[in-house]
Amino acid sequence: AQKVTQAQTEISVVEKEDVTLDCVYETRDTTYYLFWYKQPPSGELVFLIRRNSFDEQNEISGRYSWNFQKSTSSFNFTITASQVVDSAVYFCALSDGSSNTGKLIFGQGTTLQVKP
């Protein structure tokens, strides 16, 4: 069975601190995709990144970076120099590579609070 675990329920940091959100996944598929979505207080989930199981290169986009390690089944997300606008709930998600759909298995989410 597929599963995504985000062990950190809530994280609170002070602005400009770096913060890492952890994500561990379980799947028996050899082909799969991993995602991060952000849910601000307005409610809509906003896509941040997707990764396929064959691409373990780390990715950096501005202050955001992602570390994918198949050996530990982890896909962690780091925000560098956090800002108040980063405050939101962040979800890691997994999709079945064989289903060819956007049906995602989401983790429980990590609430990030960035204080000024």
Place this chain on the structure above:
Amino acid sequence: DTGVSQNPRHKITKRGQNVTFRCDPISEHNRLYWYRQTLGQGPEFLTYFQNEAQLEKSRLLSDRFSAERPKGSFSTLEIQRTEQGDSAMYLCASSLGGTANEKLFFGSGTQLSVL
């Protein structure tokens, strides 16, 4: 293109009543998804459409739930004889789909409270 639109934003109903939610996807998107999110949890997949065809339903979708997407445009999700356990945020998402790595665009959701 104003994104995915969901109405109403909030719905309060009494147990046993029927409710209907509407989702207007991004116009050129052929796939439409319904998810349910309870407090403190991640969204859970309910069902999805490709154009007007409903291709998959989760076992979470009991017989009291029905979804439609007439003409492959907007979609409605109806819950009959609501129960307190139905209280949740109902999220709609759309995509220009066909692969497992498709990017979903979510609406702001409909928050249902069953009293």
